[in-house]
Amino acid sequence: MKQGFLIVCCRTLVGGLAATLLTASPSLFAQDSELEEIVVTGSYISRPADRPQPVAIMEAAEIRANQRVSTIEVLRDMPQISSANVAENWNTPTSSIDLRGLGPRSTLVLLNGQRQTIDANSASQVDVNNLTPAIMLQRIELVLDGASALYGSDAVAGVANFITRNNFEGVELSVSSQFAEAQSNVPEVLVGGLFGVQQSNFGIVMGFEYLKRTREMQSQDVFSNERLGEGLITGLFNPGTFFGGDRVGGIHADPLCGSPLIGGLEENVIWDPAGATGHDADGLPTGGPFCRGTLSLQRTIIPENDRFTGMAVASTEIGSDTFLTWEINYARVQTLSSFGTGVPLLALPSLGAVLPANNPGVIDAHERTNGAFPLQNYRRIFTRQASPVEGSLPSFAEQNTFRTSATLEGAINSNWNWRANGTASWNSQESGRSDTIADRYARAIQGYGGGNCKFDPISGAANNNNIQPGVGNCQWWNPFASRLLAQPGDPTYNSPELAAWMTDLDVERGDSDFFSVEALATGSLWEMAGGASGLAVGAQYRQQEIDIFVNSVRRDGGFGFAPQVVQDWSASRDTQAVFAELVIYPTEDLELDFAARYESTLGLSSTEPKLTGLWTPTDDLFVRFSVGSSFRLASERQTFGIGPSGTTIRPLGGEVTQARALSVGNPDLLPEESDNWTIGFTWDATDAFTLDLTYWNYDFTNLVSTIDPDEILLADIADGFITDPRIELFPGVPNEICEVTGRWTEGSGDPLPDGCLDGFDIALFKSSFVNRNAVETSGLDVTVDWRQEFSGGNMLGVRLLAAYVNSFKISDLAGNLIETVGTDQGSDLGLLDNPQVRANLITTFSTGDHDFRWSLRYTDGIELWNPGPFQYNTDESPWTQHDVVYTYTLPSSNQLNVAILNLTDNEPPLVANSLTTVDSRLHDPRMRMFRVEYTHSF
Incomplete structure (x- = not known):
């Protein structure tokens, strides 16, 4: 040029x-x-x-x-x-x-x-x-x-x-x-x-x-908390939510969701910067297990x-x-x-990323809840880059x-x-604006984080006898809010250098x-x-x-x-x-x-x-x-x-x-x-x-x-199933829309039955x-x-x-x-x-x-x-x-x-x-x- x-x-x-x-x-x-x-x-x-x-x-x-x-x-x-x-x-x-x-x-x-x-x-x-x-x-x-x-x-x-x-x-x-x-x-x-x-x-x-x-000027500088609670509500919040091995009953919110220990409001409200449990996307109590929050916090309006x-x-x-x-x-x-609390991590399921039971964050959550949070592997992580209690992430132009x-x-x-x-x-x-490098995040939650954690990418870290998760140059990334309470040297502590290694500015x-x-x-x-x-x-x-x-x-x-x-x-x-x-x-x-x-x-x-x-x-x-x-x-x-x-x-x-x-x-x-x-x-x-x-x-x-993604979606789910090739689903997820087929009623408070698709299961829309x-x-x-x-x-x-x-x-x-x-x-x-x-x-x-x-x-x-x-x-x-x-x-x-x-x-x-x-x-x-x-x- x-x-x-x-x-x-x-x-x-x-x-x-x-x-x-x-x-x-x-x-x-x-x-x-x-x-x-x-x-x-x-x-x-x-x-x-x-x-x-x-x-x-x-x-x-x-x-x-x-x-x-x-x-x-x-x-x-x-x-x-x-x-x-x-x-x-x-x-x-x-x-x-x-x-x-x-x-x-x-x-x-x-x-x-x-x-x-x-x-x-x-x-x-x-x-x-x-x-x-x-x-x-x-x-x-x-x-x-x-x-x-x-x-x-x-x-x-x-x-x-x-x-x-x-x-x-x-x-x-x-x-x-x-x-x-x-x-x-x-x-x-x-x-x-x-x-x-x-x-x-x-x-x-x-x-x-x-x-x-x-x-x-951010949204909370002008508008009330109640109004911001009417904003876009997400289950991809931070503190996050974790899926275990079973689709039904296997959903567990971060134990510190909404906790005053990390700066929560001591009340279960959807505009809590530490998140809230037991709410649907309207902010209404349902008994659901997700940690949710409003994305209207810390959003730039000027x-x-x-x-x-x-x-x-x-x-x-x-x-x-x-x-x-x-x-x-x-x-x-x-x-x-500010891009609020950053962006959600949507690509992890396509990588097959698994949060192992020996991650320090999982161990801490298990102990913090006296065993109520299962000590097991988690195959899905619903979270985003940061929590509102940590401050907003910048973007520039x-x-x-x-x-x-x-x-x-x-x-x-x-x-x-x-x-x-x-x-x-x-x-x-x-x-x-900043985004997470997905494969590095997947490595770090398994204990192989950091630029100096070297291994053969073909055989994989788990098959390399020269390294161990969280040992030496290989570091753990703790995706739980317990990281906010940790000090250097604690097992749940995340180093700033590791965070920088996993993040890049998407310019x-x-x-x-x-x-x-x-x-x-x-x-x-x-x-x-x-x-x-x-x-x-x-x-x-x-x-x-x-x-x-x-x-x-x-x-x-x-x-x-x-x-x-x-x-x-x-x-x-x-x-x-x-x-x-x-x-x-x-x-x-x-x-x-x-x-x-x-x-x-x-x-x-x-x-x-x-x-x-x-x-x-x-x-x-x-x-x-x-x-x-x-x-x-x-x-x-x-x-x-x-x-x-x-x-x-x-x-x-x-x-x-x-x-x-x-x-x-x-x-x-x-x-x-x-x-x-x-x-x-x-x-x-x-x-x-x-x-x-x-x-x-x-x-x-x-x-x-x-062809708008919403238009593609509405046309495809009319029969209760997603079959349009322009909608890519994550591997292994169902394609049945149960609120359309009648197996589940939205707003009922009932858990989503096995074999039913939810909004997190869609990976990508393709259009021209x-x-x-x-x-x-x-x-x-x-x-x-x-x-x-x-x-x-x-x-x-x-x-x-x-x-x-x-x-x-x-x-x-x-x-x-x-x-x-x-x-x-x-x-x-x-x-x-x-x-x-x-x-x-x-x-x-x-x-x-x-x-x-x-x-x-x-x-x-x-x-x-x-x-x-x-x-x-x-x-x-x-x-x-x-x-x-x-x-x-x-x-x-x-x-x-x-x-x-x-x-x-x-x-x-x-x-x-x-x-x-x-x-x-x-x-x-x-x-x-x-x-x-x-x-x-x-």
């Missing part, structure tokens, strides 16, 4: 010069006229600035008024954004947006009209936080319908274009700090600066932002964060009517979070992003302009490169009744490359939690495109825009048309419509990759299934296609009141999806990607704006922004369309968290140097589509958040902002049977926060 980096750099320079000499393209800036003309996202041709545009625009003042520390948090508040990723837990720090609930990859992300590389991970998404410092944003423009006719693949739901303050002049410095009431000693500090100089033929603007959060973003823009006139603009961007983000873009533009004659652009961007990423690294050259020409053609028609024609070449490198242990399938055999993989795609746009004005009150684009990638080609219109029957009423088609190529991961693809947490035999899934890319996938149309109007009823309504409709076909789904969705966007000026210059304003999803239908396996609006259905398509209604009601009042702002943010509830038996306590009700902001404009261009976010400290809805009990893609889990910002300009 280093050679590729140099080649791309050279191509950027050479391509930009060649495009300058050989091609012509239009200026994106308005020509001089009595009425200012502008170009907005969704068109290459300028329009009068007083016409309503088919885009949602958030200006810099609105961005600042929201008082958020990152761009993704600002976007999450927009009603048309159904969800937005934020970094939490052990996820990579990629932050992407989901427009209309159609998935993050359905929205094309642009910076000043140009594409950005995807992040170097399996998600194939653009991180909007890495684009530019927020202090440098002039506005964010959202095209709210398909735009492939102009921009190509990925613009199926719309386009998000981030436009920077390239003409800024002066100095602007900003410092802010915010903290959550639940964690008042951990502030988030954001420092930003913007510097600009503009001369007659030269200008330069530089901006930066630095965000620092010194400690993560990571420790260190982020820097910087951007510089230089522009100059290099000849008569020829201008050069050069942009350079850099972003670095480092996050540190780091990425660096660099971008450069050069634009040359000028005039061909009085009617025609040209523009040429070359853009290159690179992203490198590294992320990981995934990635590099992604993007390069594009584009040539564009615009001009006017003939005069019509409503004005001169306009034409834009252009061509583009772009290339996206990605390389993913996995840990050597993972390549061998050697980890305890993720035993899938995963390989390094790479992808490279070249795209050639030509496009055109024509605007005509048949009458004084009618504007029609025709656009079309042809693209070809790796032998797959598509031509996408679009027609938009604007009719102005009166001076205060604007009626608009659009109709077109769009397409999206399958992602690099879906086409070329291999790796984990999720799991299911459905209980079987009383135990939650936690087997992992492995999916392999499919190079024969067809592009996803969509037809979309919109119709709406803007009515300026008075100088103070405006109403805007837009109805939208999308019809998707050939959507790429994985297919074109099989269709999605039909429609809805309504509403904007109501009223503002009134009173005597003395006082101003009162009220604005309503709302998005209503009328229908969201997804096809099932049989091809039938199922209504899923307002639910969490569609996980295998990446279609998550699609509330039916989202709305913001914003009230502002200004008097002199004082501004007051109150925002009510409403999010409709999410209904569980197919809830499991442990999810019935999920809160499906709507959620509201109240934010208040006070702004004081001081003399000498100083400004002070004071904000309280989530004024009423409203707790986000409970998502039962989940890791953090909150859906942070929709709701901010930090609850009430206080924020202060000071800005100085000169």
